[in-house]
Amino acid sequence: MLDIRRQSAEVRVGIVGTGFIGRIHARAARQAGARLVGVAGADLANATEGAEALGAEKAFESVTELITSGLIDVLHVCTPNHLHAPIALEAMDAGLAVICEKPLATEASTARLMAQRAKETGVSAAVPFVYRFHPMVREARERLTALGRVSLIQGSYLQDWLLESTDDNWRVDPKQGGPGRTIGDIGSHWFDLVEFVTGDRIAKLCAQTSVVVPQRMGGGPVLTEDLATVQFATASGALGSVAVSQVAAGRKNRLFLEVSAASGSLAFDQENPEQLWLGGRGGSEALVRDPLSLSEAARRYSPLPAGHPQGFHDCFDAFVADAYASLSGDAREGLPTFEDGARAALLTDAALRSAQEGGWVEC
Numbered sequence: 001m002l003d004i005r006r007q008s009a010e011v012r013v014g015i016v017g018t019g020f021i022g023r024i025h026a027r028a029a030r031q032a033g034a035r036l037v038g039v040a041g042a043d044l045a046n047a048t049e050g051a052e053a054l055g056a057e058k059a060f061e062s063v064t065e066l067i068t069s070g071l072i073d074v075l076h077v078c079t080p081n082h083l084h085a086p087i088a089l090e091a092m093d094a095g096l097a098v099i100c101e102k103p104l105a106t107e108a109s110t111a112r113l114m115a116q117r118a119k120e121t122g123v124s125a126a127v128p129f130v131y132r133f134h135p136m137v138r139e140a141r142e143r144l145t146a147l148g149r150v151s152l153i154q155g156s157y158l159q160d161w162l163l164e165s166t167d168d169n170w171r172v173d174p175k176q177g178g179p180g181r182t183i184g185d186i187g188s189h190w191f192d193l194v195e196f197v198t199g200d201r202i203a204k205l206c207a208q209t210s211v212v213v214p215q216r217m218g219g220g221p222v223l224t225e226d227l228a229t230v231q232f233a234t235a236s237g238a239l240g241s242v243a244v245s246q247v248a249a250g251r252k253n254r255l256f257l258e259v260s261a262a263s264g265s266l267a268f269d270q271e272n273p274e275q276l277w278l279g280g281r282g283g284s285e286a287l288v289r290d291p292l293s294l295s296e297a298a299r300r301y302s303p304l305p306a307g308h309p310q311g312f313h314d315c316f317d318a319f320v321a322d323a324y325a326s327l328s329g330d331a332r333e334g335l336p337t338f339e340d341g342a343r344a345a346l347l348t349d350a351a352l353r354s355a356q357e358g359g360w361v362e363c
Contacts, residue, residue, distance in 0.1 A: 017078030018050025106178030148262030
């Protein structure tokens with residue numbers, strides 16, 4: 001097994017992929033005090049442009065050149081989905097820590113292989129399921145333990161960025177995005193959040209998918225789902241349902257989760273992340289994020305005083321900081337690893353099989 005203990009406090013970072021999410025990763029790396037050494041893109045011109053935009057020291061002609069340079073400790077993989085596995089596997093085999101965007105792979109079996117390789121090599125390997133890092137999500141997780149048996153889990157993840165036929169993206173192409181677009185892209189976040197908050201596993205599910213926009217400007221029929229609904233049951237016996245859509249007009253990034261338990265309920269809305277709804281038979285309330293009143297688990301991720309809103313950037317910054325901490329053996333509770341990425345891929349695969357075969361699938 002490789003020794004991943006660092007000899008200095010400096011974390012040297014490389015990024016593959018120069019789009020929107022690559023910029024988010026670069027910002028979080030800088031916030032964590034890391035040194036952004038290099039960027040690799042589709043070609044040297046793309047990498048040069050990306051290095052300038054991301055504030056990296058150097059552009060690399062290829063991913064392999066970046067991986068084998070000896071100049072980085074961590075590789076952030078921010079490419080289209082079909083490239084995640086080969087790049088991450090090459091990086092882990094070279095002894096690098098990896099932060100790889102979700103979905104971890106376009107097939108569950110490949111994601112499982114990636115998780116196994118991370119275990120075999122001993123490198124730190126994390127997936128940015130960053131909604132775990134909202135303070136009120138951590139608060140929900142803590143409070144749920146005192147509410148008794150969970151009976152019902154419900155929610156949605158709704159967007160509208162692919163609503164029109166003129167909207168197009170590489171994610172629509174199954175060769176690049178994989179066979180499960182909406183489920184794999186945003187449903188994976190919701191599934192991860194459910195299992196993280198409840199501590200329970202989805203045991204079986206039944207899914208339906210739909211293509212609402214049959215043809216887009218890229219040409220050819222659309223082969224990946226615009227929306228899906230999923231019913232499920234957990235290992236403890238709770239029932240649940242979720243709707244995920246990338247064609248829900250007016251919804252920009254609305255991840256919503258509500259959990260009902262024996263002595264109370266709670267709900268989290270990602271577009272209103274400063275509050276946690278708490279429901280009870282005798283009354284309900286909106287708990288506002290305030291480090292002075294939160295649990296220790298939530299307070300850790302609540303650096304700003306009440307009334308100073310935290311958001312997506314704060315979550316991503318906290319995730320990357322925890323991922324870098326793991327390089328020196330500081331394994332912080334709740335860091336989403338390749339095991340979690342493989343789990344999400346398995347659930348995506350199960351939902352697609354259910355929709356195709358028309359029945360319940362064991363997870």
